[in-house]
Amino acid sequence: MDQGTIAAFLAIGSIIFIGFFGNSIFNKFRIPDVLILVLLGMIIGPDLLGTRFGLVTTEVLVSINQFKDIFLSAALVIILFDGGLSLDIRSVVESMKFSVFLAVVNFILLAAAVSISLHYIMGIDFLVALTLGSIVGGTTGAVVIPIARKMRIAERTKTMLIMESVMTDVLVIVATLSLISVIKLDEFSIWTVIYELSVKFLVGGGVGFAAGVAWLFVLEKLRNQPLSYMVTIAALFIVAGLVELGPVGSSGAVAALAFGLAMGNRKFIKRRLTSLSLTALTDEHIHYFHTEITFFVRTFFFVYLGLAFGFGTFTAEHLVIGIFIISLTVVARRFTANLTCRWGDLECAEKKAVFAMMPRGLAAAVLATLPAVQLVGLDVWTDDLSSLFLNTTLVVILGTTLLATIFSFLAERDIDQKQREDLRTRLMDDVNQTDLKPDY
Secondary structure, eight states: OOHHHHHHHHHHHHHHHHHHHHHHHHHHHOOOHHHHHHHHHHHHSIIIIIHHHTSSOHHHHHHHHTTHHHHHHHHHHHHHHHHHHTOOHHHHHHHHHHHHHHHHHHHHHHHHHHHHHHHHHHOOOHHHHHHHHHHTSSOOHHHHHHHHHHSSSOHHHHHHHHHHHHHHHHHHHHHHHHHHHHHHHOOOOHHHHHHHHHIIIIIHHHHHHHHHHHHHHHHHHTTTOTTHHHHHHHHHHHHHHHTTSTTTOOOHHHHHHHHHHHHTTHHHHHHHHOSSOOOGGGOHHHHHHHHHHHHHHHHHHHHHHHHHOOGGGOOHHHHHHHHHHHHHHHHHHHHHHHHHHHHHTOOHHHHHHHHHOOOOOHHHHHHTTHHHHHSTTSTTOOHHHHHHHHHHHHHHHHHHHHHHHHHHHHHHHHHHHHHHHHHHHHHHHHHHHHHHSOOO
């Protein structure tokens, strides 16, 4: 092997080891491995140690970026499929209205606040500022799903948070692409946006769920056959790819979630659709193997985010703007979490958990580089905006993930304290009842 191949082997093995220990730290201390992996990416990137030690040079990063779109799309599909497998379909139905409310209101508030602030304070064109607001306007399933699944909160709350993250991933993509088209063509139609969102959610979800149901019967025929999981992954990618094709052009991400939702609720589907036994999914190696694949994909995705951070173009202005957007995110999240929890009649500790789930990630990272490509040459766009969009977005991703770590820890501490108080109250009531019983 040449030196470049050896360095790649060592880097890949080291990243997987660090990802494993980061996941162990997350399981024990609830500190998301996201932070560790992103920081690792920054360290081994070309601006710090990458060029010096031949790890990830500028040329290597350029080569990686050629496959960025396919890698990030595959990561989103696999992570959302994993999220769908863990959801209970009844909880999804019960929490859907709260998820929609939380996602839409939080997105609108933050996008509006960011755009108005940057337009009037920095003089950035309003639609360009609104584009940045839409990019950072939604949470990400890549971070929310693993954190929410391990939190000691009600199943309905977990489902609400996971569904919100999926909705905002799609909402962020549709809104950002629509705004870029408006800036380029100077035309806007609210009905076009509504149509796009409807197609993304309804068609993508319907096709994905129907394909998941059909695949349960296929798995039944393939029971005890080797490589059943790999065939399932093949079906997942085919479904996610087909729904993206024209003329409909729906969302592969939503289809992946719905595909996993159908496969994870075989008992519910069996009761509703068929008297046949659907036992293939009880083969736990499918779940275990998918967990391994998800870990692998998430690990390299977040390391890539760190690699994408350009220290050479980073300025104090980017840091200030990033912190300012994070502050707006906290305010908007607090407001919408309070409204949602009051409407949903959630306990105080549950409300704190909803507030904590504010991290940005996958969709924001992908879209942050898009305006520089699509809007170059227009009067409203400058080279400075390219680095501002990317670096500010990465600051927001890191900052909101760090805050999610802290606030989710505090929320779980309050949940544990309430459980101890409830247990103490029940024990005291039992003692009092015993003392009141007459002696014979």
